[in-house]
Amino acid sequence: MKYYNKLIFEISKPGRVGYSLPQSDFGNYSLADLPQTLRRETPAELPEVSELDVVRHYTNVSNKNFGVETGFYPLGSCTMKYNPKINEEMAAMPAFTTLHPRQSEESVQGALRLYYELAQALAEISGLAEFTLNPFAGAHGELTGLMLMRQYHIKRGDLKRTKVIVPDSAHGTNPASAAVCGLEIVEVPSTPEGTIDVAKLEPLLDDTIAGIMMTNPNTLGIFEKEIPQIAKLVHGCGGLLYYDGANLNPLLGRCRPGDMGFDIMHINLHKTFSTPHGGGGPGSGPVGVAAALVDYLPRPRVVKHGDRYAVEGGADSLGSVSGFFGNFGVMMRAYAYILSLGKEQIKHVGELATLNANYVKESLKDCYYLPIEGICKHEFVFDGLLDKSTGVTTLDVAKRLLDYGYHAPTIYFPLLFHQSIMIEPTETESKETLDEFIEAMRTVAREAIDDPEMVKSAPHVTPVRRLDETTAAKNPILRFKDLNY
């Protein structure tokens, strides 16, 4: 079954049944009682399979998955760290999983306490006043953060501020979120060292600037050293500072965005705080704010009165951004992670992530081109192979890595370089794993010289070979029915 490659509909046989239903509890209920408009005209076309068919199908399909539990996953900017199993144990407790969001405050005091204490822990870690945990993921957090920025200016009666400054190294979600929020984007270039060019930032600042979005360390893995100066300039023109928390991992317990002068930030619980992600979620994107913006946080808010927890709205709130309280199951995992590490251990997360990234970078810079020298934080970027004469591109390297059992790093991002390979090993990998990865990367670099055609046609031993991405993008087949053999 190694090359099992079927859809469940393809193993369907008419009449085959894998279930037996119990007696109906609803007595004489009849579908004929439903209004005609609510009744389907043809039976649902469900696959007809036995129990064993279903079990084999999904076991074989799941064996093709690649995850952190399968192998090394150095996908830059995604912080694919290992998610400790204690997180899952805690999140599976029936005391939480059987809750309903419509229950009375009195009957969910434990859940409200968890929400409140996680928000407090994030506020302590980030140096901000208060957090909402309601946004569903990172980009949703960004949008919520920008809505807070806009609300802050509107409530002051300052309606001219319609522009947001975004560095050219930013995550694509930054300008996208700003545009969705109805703000205009102004790009600020980077210096050759990869950090924001303060001299080019200064002329952009006036009374139309709502704020600046920054990622620190930025997407090149470089720590932005001019933050105090940038904060002074942006605050000086009346704007706010937004911190994209995608890269918070290396700073945990060491320095705090709030202390640097940031007013708003989002955190990706599914990156920094070890909750599962990939394949579309679920994520969680809590947003924290400085004291001046607390009243604008979205509804509902969880507050503490004496030793009781309550749910409140707030007259100046920007409104609701999610159903109920966001992805509560993800919050439970992050809460378990923070408590199991504790205040002292959490400081080692960033140290080890930084050490691992620098170890890989220094071990490979004699065969991959390192455009920005020096010590990086948790991740770094190569600009393709050092020897480009063979025509082997970053895409080819990434595909060849699949043959060696590694998930490919992030490629062609950031856009500052033409052949970006962005590597983030995270703190949870051992030196042995890193050494094996380094050896694989060196092997690919050698193969690019010895047998470039083989690398250009990789992968060779995966269940499917190189895909035709152009056709997939132009003529996607989205339904089984549209698939013509």
Place this chain on the structure above:
Amino acid sequence: MSTVLDGLYYSESHEWLKVEGEFGYIGITDYAQHQLGSVVYVDLPEVDDELNQGEEFGAVESVKAASDLLSPISGTVVEINEALEDKPELLNEDAFNNWICKVTISDPEELKNLMDAEAYKAICE
């Protein structure tokens, strides 16, 4: 490596401009299509759109990335190359023979801000 044609004007963001009287044809360079890889979609401007030199007027999407198109010149769009709607790969096949839009040039003085083939070749190296 990439081809650069004499007689055209070039921008730093890799668009070319061909001037014919009061009209200008705008496209992306061979270097740009090479860096982008297989183009899968061209977001074209509309006729009568006002373009400003250096500002975004559309986008080119490839399997690698989506890149904004920055207009090499200010002017009004009089015609768009509709063939690119169905066959965006024309930009890969021949970037210089497949213009993206035709404009009336509003200020010929702006041509001074663009490069000639010689200068553009230098930045592509």
